[in-house]
Amino acid sequence: MSDKSGEEAAGSRGGLFGAGGRFKGGTDPIMEKFNESIGFDKRMWAQDLRGSIAYAKAIQKVGILTPSESSTIVSGLEKVHEEWASNSFELKPGDEDIHTANERRLTEIIGPLGGKLHTGRSRNDQVATDTRLWIVETERDILKDMSTLLQAASEFSREHIGVLMAGYTHLQPAQPIRFSHWLMSHMAALMRDAERLKELIPRANQCPLGSGALAGNAFGVDREFLAKELGFEGVTSNSLDSVCDRDFVAEFLMWHAMMLMHLSQFAEDLIINNMLKCVDMDDAYATGSSLMPQKKNPDALELLRGKAGVALGRSVGLMATLKGLPRAYNKDLQEDKVPLFDAVDTVKDCLAIATGVIVTMRPNPNMLRKALCPEMLATDLADYLVRRGVPFRETHHISGACVRLAEEQEVSIDTLTLEQLQKIDSRFEEDVLKVWDYEVSVERKSSIGGTSKARVVEQIDNCIAFAKTL
Numbered sequence: 001m002s003d004k005s006g007e008e009a010a011g012s013r014g015g016l017f018g019a020g021g022r023f024k025g026g027t028d029p030i031m032e033k034f035n036e037s038i039g040f041d042k043r044m045w046a047q048d049l050r051g052s053i054a055y056a057k058a059i060q061k062v063g064i065l066t067p068s069e070s071s072t073i074v075s076g077l078e079k080v081h082e083e084w085a086s087n088s089f090e091l092k093p094g095d096e097d098i099h100t101a102n103e104r105r106l107t108e109i110i111g112p113l114g115g116k117l118h119t120g121r122s123r124n125d126q127v128a129t130d131t132r133l134w135i136v137e138t139e140r141d142i143l144k145d146m147s148t149l150l151q152a153a154s155e156f157s158r159e160h161i162g163v164l165m166a167g168y169t170h171l172q173p174a175q176p177i178r179f180s181h182w183l184m185s186h187m188a189a190l191m192r193d194a195e196r197l198k199e200l201i202p203r204a205n206q207c208p209l210g211s212g213a214l215a216g217n218a219f220g221v222d223r224e225f226l227a228k229e230l231g232f233e234g235v236t237s238n239s240l241d242s243v244c245d246r247d248f249v250a251e252f253l254m255w256h257a258m259m260l261m262h263l264s265q266f267a268e269d270l271i272i273n274n275m276l277k278c279v280d281m282d283d284a285y286a287t288g289s290s291l292m293p294q295k296k297n298p299d300a301l302e303l304l305r306g307k308a309g310v311a312l313g314r315s316v317g318l319m320a321t322l323k324g325l326p327r328a329y330n331k332d333l334q335e336d337k338v339p340l341f342d343a344v345d346t347v348k349d350c351l352a353i354a355t356g357v358i359v360t361m362r363p364n365p366n367m368l369r370k371a372l373c374p375e376m377l378a379t380d381l382a383d384y385l386v387r388r389g390v391p392f393r394e395t396h397h398i399s400g401a402c403v404r405l406a407e408e409q410e411v412s413i414d415t416l417t418l419e420q421l422q423k424i425d426s427r428f429e430e431d432v433l434k435v436w437d438y439e440v441s442v443e444r445k446s447s448i449g450g451t452s453k454a455r456v457v458e459q460i461d462n463c464i465a466f467a468k469t470l
Contacts, residue, residue: 037097040337045084047133048098051126051209052106053077054229056117058210058221064119073117076110077102098130099123120221122213124243124329129209131336133230135248136205138344139197143470145351146194150187150467153358154460157183161453164438165278165368166376173376176438179363181451184459186269189262191466196255198470204248207232211239214328243329246322249336253315256343257308263354264308267301270357274298278367282360285353300353307346314339372438374414378403380435380444381413385427398425 027035053074060070080102083089095101100123107114157180167177207227210217216239217223223235236242273279281298289295321335382399386392401424406413414436421428434440446452449459 032096035096035331037334037337038091038095038101040341041098041127041130042091042101043341044098044130044134045089045102046081047130047137048102048126049077049081049084050133050230051129052102052117054226055121055209055221057229058226059116059119059219061225062219062221064219065116069113069116072110072113073106076106076114079109080105097123097127099126120212120217120219121209122211122243122329124213125208125211125239127333128211128243128245129207129230131340132204132206132208132232132248135252135340136201139201139204139252142344142347142351143194143197145348145355146190146197147467147470149351149355149358150190150194150463150470152355153183153187154463154467156358157187157456158460160363161456163363163365163368164372164442165363166371166373167451173371173373175376175379176372176441177445177451178442178453178456179368180460181442181456182269183358184456184463186262186266187463188459189265190259191463193255193259193262194466194470196258200248200251200255202233203251205231205233206236207234208236208242208245211236211242214240214243240328244325244327244333246318246333246336249340250315250318250322253311253318253339253343256347257311257315259347260304260308260311260350263350264305266354267304270361271298271301271305273368274301276367276371278364278371280362280364281357282362284360285357300357304350304353307350311343311346314343369438374412374436375403375406377436377438377441378413380441381432383444384432384435385425388427390427401425 056065056070056073056077059065060067065073080089083105089101089105091101092104095104103114103117106117161178161180163179164176165179165182167174167182207223207230209226209230210221210223212218227233227235236245270279270281274281281296281301283296285298285300286296287299289297318336318339321332325332378399381402382392382395385395385398390398402416402421403413405420405424406416418428418430418433421432443452446455448455
């Protein structure tokens with residue numbers, strides 16, 4: 001069998017590596033499918049074209065392209081952009097990834113001149129550039145979504161500032177709080193998440209373009225020019241590291257796992273309160289049962305809770321992929337895209353759902369107040385004696401004795417008479433009976449971050465001010 005017939009038997013080798021160069025034979029069709037990433041990295045088409053336009057200008061500056069050639073290439077790339085934007089770009093066999101697809105189409109439009117664009121550039125620094133551009137844009141977009149959620153939740157909290165509810169530790173009745181205080185506690189966690197996300201951007205927003213395959217660019221391209229053209233804050237410091245660094249992806253995946261963990265905690269709280277009829281979920285975020293007509297299931301909340309576990313898996317999965325990689329680029333790094341894209345889609349969906357749930361839910365003040373019990377004021381009973389100079393460790397035991405007496409007599413602690421209280425400790429006076437007031441209890445928690453009305457309003461105002469900076 002001749003060499004030619006052998007190549008045909010092995011299958012064609014399209015794209016960048018046609019037979020006749022380094023490779024003699026074709027690629028196994030299964031390998032072609034296994035190797036390609038165009039199915040998912042086409043999401044970065046706009047970033048890839050931006051990088052190529054900047055690179056064309058950069059290699060013109062060092063004499064690789066004439067001004068006329070550079071202009072022709074840029075014009076061709078803009079036409080490719082128009083096709084993607086109008087959804088008329090046609091993928092073809094051999095389009096292994098977004099880089100080869102765009103270069104192939106550019107060459108179809110302007111001819112062999114398109115082959116000059118890749119001079120000194122590698123897909124290694126190209127994909128790193130595309131991914132950084134894409135993730136920075138995405139992180140900024142997510143911050144806007146978080147701003148919407150934070151402001152919506154804050155205004156909802158202000159609207160329901162007068163509603164009291166039971167606060168729990170260990171899922172046991174603890175102390176009375178404001179419903180708005182509870183909701184703002186979840187917003188406090190999301191504010192930290194937003195701060196963390198903002199901190200990721202400067203590290204991701206560094207330009208790797210001009211690093212080549214690993215050793216740097218042989219034509220002296222101006223990397224600071226490239227960074228400025230593309231809106232990066234600076235350039236990466238080491239070409240070897242530049243092409244294999246995926247810290248910015250790993251950081252985002254770790255961030256999204258933590259943020260979704262916080263949304264999961266919020267969802268769990270709401271699921272419990274919905275079960276107790278303390279909060280009603282809007283029909284828009286609930287589903288029914290295929291068998292039981294009466295059911296109204298909080299599926300939106302359950303999915304918010306469930307997606308946090310998958311998010312953690314994405315983060316751990318990429319870290320496991322990265323941990324054994326030698327310098328510099330390895331094909332394993334292609335596996336960062338699917339978890340990254342899935343993570344972004346999940347984050348944006350979850351933020352939208354959480355916002356919708358919050359603005360449409362209906363707290364039930366009567367049921368929330370019904371969940372309050374006088375035993376939750378046992379600490380207030382201890383504080384009563386503290387204000388009379390008794391050490392707290394002593395008042396803690398005294399109040400505990402009052403709780404035990406009520407349990408033994410099978411009565412509520414607030415029904416104990418002054419005489420019964422004074423038998424436990426003679427320092428109780430008649431005004432101790434005023435302790436059994438939930439509103440007074442919450443208003444006493446007036447230090448920064450507390451559940452008094454003024455402090456919750458302060459938290460609301462601070463959250464809104466912060467959200468407007470995102």
